[in-house]
Amino acid sequence: MSFYMRSPVYTPNDPVKSVKQLHSWLFQLNENLKYMFSNLDSDNFTSEFAASFSRESAQKTQDEIKKLDEALNALSEKAAWQPIALNGLTDLSEATAPAYLCLTDHVYFSGKAALKTALSGNETRVLSFLPSKCIPRKNQECMCFAGSFPVFIKIHVNGSLSLVNPSGNAIGENTIVSFSFSYGL
Numbered sequence: 310m311s312f313y314m315r316s317p318v319y320t321p322n323d324p325v326k327s328v329k330q331l332h333s334w335l336f337q338l339n340e341n342l343k344y345m346f347s348n349l350d351s352d353n354f355t356s357e358f359a360a361s362f363s364r365e366s367a368q369k370t371q372d373e374i375k376k377l378d379e380a381l382n383a384l385s386e387k388a389a390w391q392p393i394a395l396n397g398l399t400d401l402s403e404a405t406a407p408a409y410l411c412l413t414d415h416v417y418f419s420g421k422a423a424l425k426t427a428l429s430g431n432e433t434r435v436l437s438f439l440p441s442k443c444i445p446r447k448n449q450e451c452m453c454f455a456g457s458f459p460v461f462i463k464i465h466v467n468g469s470l471s472l473v474n475p476s477g478n479a480i481g482e483n484t485i486v487s488f489s490f491s492y493g494l
Contacts, residue, residue, distance in 0.1 A: 314338060390419075395436040395470075398422035398486060407488055411443045417491045418462070423483045424455065430477040433463075437470045443494075444468045451490035455480045464492055
């Protein structure tokens with residue numbers, strides 16, 4: 310593939326005209342190069358180059374796919390949602406049971422459960438103890454809901470997970486607590 314382009318004309322007495330001609334020439338060059346590189350085919354290469362290029366590309370692609378597959382498998386093994394039993398709460402179903410996902414720098418919680426007994430106003434109830442890999446460096450808290458009442462989940466540096474009712478109102482038995490929060494390690 311080839312194309313012909315006339316060189317831009319430099320006009321020493323009119324620099325504005327020279328710049329316009331140069332700009333026009335560069336634009337035309339750019340369009341021609343786009344066309345040329347978009348329309349290259351095997352006729353533009355020797356058979357030896359095309360064969361080596363194809364082998365090298367295929368091998369690089371296969372190596373990259375293998376590395377990505379290994380990384381994905383390793384991540385899948387490390388990062389699986391784990392069910393967690395919470396004292397004083399009953400799982401609603403296996404699909405929505407409380408579970409956590411512990412990654413390198415964050416822990417994610419999700420699920421729904423019902424209170425086995427009422428939670429009185431200003432009560433704090435220890436729900437569970439976290440595995441050591443999920444314990445934060447500092448105490449943290451996240452807001453969730455028990456029915457329509459805001460409650461807090463406190464995550465302590467000793468590994469305990471507590472449910473706190475900050476209001477003066479009791480939250481009734483069988484009220485559904487929805488968990489959806491994360492915290493940093």
